[in-house]
Amino acid sequence: MPPVRLIREVDPKELREHPMNHLVPLMRPDEWDNFYRDVAFAGVRVPIEILADGTVLDGRHRLRAALEIGIRKVPVIDAPLNGDTPDVYMIKAAVMRRHLSDDQRGMMSAFWREAHKQQGARTDFRDNGTSARRGAEVDSSPTRQEALGLFKVSRGRGDKATNVMRHNPVLA
Secondary structure, X not given: OOOOOOXXXXXXXXXXXXXXXXXXXXXXXXXXXXXXXXXXXXXXXXXXXXXXXXXXXXXXXXXXXXXXXXXXXXXXXXOOOOOOOHHHHHHHHHHHHOOOOHHHHHHHHHHHHHHOOOOOOOOOEOOOOOEOOOOOOOOOOOOHHHHHHHHOOOHHHHHHHXXXXXXXXXXX
């Protein structure tokens, strides 16, 4: 039986957006207008998923609407990471819930991979997988395949997004 997650009410001013939330596109203006009106009418009905420190992993738009409207308490629940890192959980929630285009998911994969690159990755490894010298660090940067799988995009779409990001950051 899965652990019980308790919904509690907190002041939305105690919450903060995840520092990598820029990877997830904002709602389109028409979506936001409809969503905002709904929250103004009915309040926040779906709990915002957070970490113990108040970082929002799922519910950035709910939080923004609550703050703009002046709602004093919003429902929150601890995010069930299930072994994922907080940023991966946040992205999975967005990809599964939001109606994102293939191009948006492609750009998300390119930005996520870039944000997770490890600096100074080692290249002195033997073919058998052992380090050429003790203490050498392994590059733990996400692979292209991991990024494509996480964002559910094709290799071609991911490559196109990476190319746009590198050569035309303003367009990206």
